[in-house]
Amino acid sequence: MFEFDLDASDGPARAGTWRLPHGEVRTPCFMPVGTQGTVRALSPRDLEACGASLVLANTYHLHVRPGEDVVGSLGGLHRFMGWPRPLLTDSGGFQVFSLEGRRRVSEEGVEFQSHIDGGQRHLTPERAVEIQWALGSDVAMAFDHVVPGSSARQTAEDAAARTLRWLKRGAARFAELAGGAADRQTLVPIVQGGTFPDLRRAALAGVLEAGSWRAVAVGGLSVGESKPLMDRVLEDLEPVLPPALPRYLMGVGFPEDFVSAMARGMDLADCVAPTRMGRNGTAFTDGGPVNIRNARHREDAAPLDPACDCETCTTFSRGYLRHLFAAEELLGLRLLSLHNVRFLIRLAARARDAILAGTFEGWSRAWLARYRSREQA
Amino acid sequence: MFEFDLDASDGPARAGTWRLPHGEVRTPCFMPVGTQGTVRALSPRDLEACGASLVLANTYHLHVRPGEDVVGSLGGLHRFMGWPRPLLTDSGGFQVFSLEGRRRVSEEGVEFQSHIDGGQRHLTPERAVEIQWALGSDVAMAFDHVVPGSSARQTAEDAAARTLRWLKRGAARFAELAGGAADRQTLVPIVQGGTFPDLRRAALAGVLEAGSWRAVAVGGLSVGESKPLMDRVLEDLEPVLPPALPRYLMGVGFPEDFVSAMARGMDLADCVAPTRMGRNGTAFTDGGPVNIRNARHREDAAPLDPACDCETCTTFSRGYLRHLFAAEELLGLRLLSLHNVRFLIRLAARARDAILAGTFEGWSRAWLARYRSREQA
Numbered sequence: 001m002f003e004f005d006l007d008a009s010d011g012p013a014r015a016g017t018w019r020l021p022h023g024e025v026r027t028p029c030f031m032p033v034g035t036q037g038t039v040r041a042l043s044p045r046d047l048e049a050c051g052a053s054l055v056l057a058n059t060y061h062l063h064v065r066p067g068e069d070v071v072g073s074l075g076g077l078h079r080f081m082g083w084p085r086p087l088l089t090d091s092g093g094f095q096v097f098s099l100e101g102r103r104r105v106s107e108e109g110v111e112f113q114s115h116i117d118g119g120q121r122h123l124t125p126e127r128a129v130e131i132q133w134a135l136g137s138d139v140a141m142a143f144d145h146v147v148p149g150s151s152a153r154q155t156a157e158d159a160a161a162r163t164l165r166w167l168k169r170g171a172a173r174f175a176e177l178a179g180g181a182a183d184r185q186t187l188v189p190i191v192q193g194g195t196f197p198d199l200r201r202a203a204l205a206g207v208l209e210a211g212s213w214r215a216v217a218v219g220g221l222s223v224g225e226s227k228p229l230m231d232r233v234l235e236d237l238e239p240v241l242p243p244a245l246p247r248y249l250m251g252v253g254f255p256e257d258f259v260s261a262m263a264r265g266m267d268l269a270d271c272v273a274p275t276r277m278g279r280n281g282t283a284f285t286d287g288g289p290v291n292i293r294n295a296r297h298r299e300d301a302a303p304l305d306p307a308c309d310c311e312t313c314t315t316f317s318r319g320y321l322r323h324l325f326a327a328e329e330l331l332g333l334r335l336l337s338l339h340n341v342r343f344l345i346r347l348a349a350r351a352r353d354a355i356l357a358g359t360f361e362g363w364s365r366a367w368l369a370r371y372r373s374r375e376q377a
Numbered sequence: 378m379f380e381f382d383l384d385a386s387d388g389p390a391r392a393g394t395w396r397l398p399h400g401e402v403r404t405p406c407f408m409p410v411g412t413q414g415t416v417r418a419l420s421p422r423d424l425e426a427c428g429a430s431l432v433l434a435n436t437y438h439l440h441v442r443p444g445e446d447v448v449g450s451l452g453g454l455h456r457f458m459g460w461p462r463p464l465l466t467d468s469g470g471f472q473v474f475s476l477e478g479r480r481r482v483s484e485e486g487v488e489f490q491s492h493i494d495g496g497q498r499h500l501t502p503e504r505a506v507e508i509q510w511a512l513g514s515d516v517a518m519a520f521d522h523v524v525p526g527s528s529a530r531q532t533a534e535d536a537a538a539r540t541l542r543w544l545k546r547g548a549a550r551f552a553e554l555a556g557g558a559a560d561r562q563t564l565v566p567i568v569q570g571g572t573f574p575d576l577r578r579a580a581l582a583g584v585l586e587a588g589s590w591r592a593v594a595v596g597g598l599s600v601g602e603s604k605p606l607m608d609r610v611l612e613d614l615e616p617v618l619p620p621a622l623p624r625y626l627m628g629v630g631f632p633e634d635f636v637s638a639m640a641r642g643m644d645l646a647d648c649v650a651p652t653r654m655g656r657n658g659t660a661f662t663d664g665g666p667v668n669i670r671n672a673r674h675r676e677d678a679a680p681l682d683p684a685c686d687c688e689t690c691t692t693f694s695r696g697y698l699r700h701l702f703a704a705e706e707l708l709g710l711r712l713l714s715l716h717n718v719r720f721l722i723r724l725a726a727r728a729r730d731a732i733l734a735g736t737f738e739g740w741s742r743a744w745l746a747r748y749r750s751r752e753q754a
Contacts, residue, residue: 065703070700074694074696311420320458324415326442327414329415330707334707
């Protein structure tokens, strides 16, 4: 369990297969985000129809509501959500650090005010592991200290060092919980270090020394730094990442960023963009994003994306989708979310095909050029 | 086309088959309401999975947005909505009469202010027919003058007389439009007359004299009058309704009202209740309505309705559904709407089985007793 096979590589880009307790995941893989135990506006059947293989859920959100005890008593997160395939839970690190002004960080962990009931809560590396163990995800993430992309060197260095100390505490608790059940869940460490390549490399070395992992994650990117800076950090880190482990770039998932990340050797990514943008009426297409609210779609009988095989694109016209948004109908939110999730999952599958065929560099370059042309196909 | 076969009757209750251009409809039949060209929160695939055979859309709403010209240029209402099966459009009568203070009724028709852009609009018996012809529904409704259930005799009498004059104007326009295309759409007259049985009988006689119809509708009920009064009106009208025509009771569709209506010889009904109640967190079950927001469902692993075969009941626990409503997740609105629509369609199918078996009276009596017991199964 948790073995990762590297099926092919093409430059830094990689195609692999990751075996998880609830199924296999082909990489590159885009993970839809089910923050509160549901990918907003989509059902498990929709996700299956989209070809989703790994779905992310949110430890912080599920801890404050309904609570991991409730999820546990209802049979664990898979049964709770009605999603029988692999699940990854983040550690809550990113969420609690977003609670600016409502949290206090110490070496012990983070004290914060619940955004639901205002009650005081405490998240530590150990608690984050315990909650995820109770939720029963296939992949648990270590609790990390996230800092903004604009952070100064000292801040980034301190946070990376703390993340490493927290990793060791989390891993110790995980070993106690998992005991003999090594096939149930794996704990994945997160490399921090801000936008400083040497800090990133040092953080990675620390992480790899601290244990024997089945994957490694890169956190604290796409949090305000410039895109070229993110690209540079990844390019610098990639050659020293162990080839045998899948690499998860956290929180990155706009189509162009996802393609850039795959080109830099990343295997897994997640982002709320497809569902959030979908609810705002923005659809991803190879020709760039399309705003379906635009009046030019009023009598447009064409599908949102003629190349797409999703329910939205094979059933409805742009004119109808525009009507749904103009009329503020719930179905519109769902249909655009569905298309965008399918778009990213299909993008990962197309990238995989190109990697297997040895044509990734040309494919990704052409794809990015067309997407950035904003031709709005 | 438009033939109605009476497959069986059991007391006043009837089972039939109505042949419409886009498919056959087995009666009794519950029609989900797609006000703005979408049954709120549900997709056409959901409706198909619910077993829907006839869906209602709203002439007034589609006229003001996006406009029948847009729907027409996108291939007509079936293609617009992605619903390939039969559609019924109401005439807009009920909606414009609901625009209290924003409409002026004359013999010519109704002038009203659009609730979308505030612009002046004019709906007449002829326009209502023209709009529905452009939409391309299987079944069009004549434009009627609706009055509240509490209306005095003179008001009800005047409105019924006007409805009959408007029917003749609408039918004349319909004959011009339909010409040789008698297989495309049928126009259905509406019997008004308030809560006065003799006015209802007179209105029916007038309607039947005015043309050769393929169905007849009973309007202006479930608009504020008491339930016993509605039952009495139906009981008085039923013996004089032509057995060869399907009877559509407009706007009635809470489960207990629907069963009462079937017991009084009605074949078709529609109501926004299943979707509106669903969005409020209320689910229909044989044991009465269930409020899924209630804290007692917090850790309830049971399905919403153990007897139901819908996606919601076969996939999710009450505890999860409660979580979706507590977390204000869109999926909750959809899953309860889906269940409620399936519940009413299944209720019609169960009634049909009982009618075919000659056991309707006992079945309906037992069903109503259990539903009203509010055991909240």
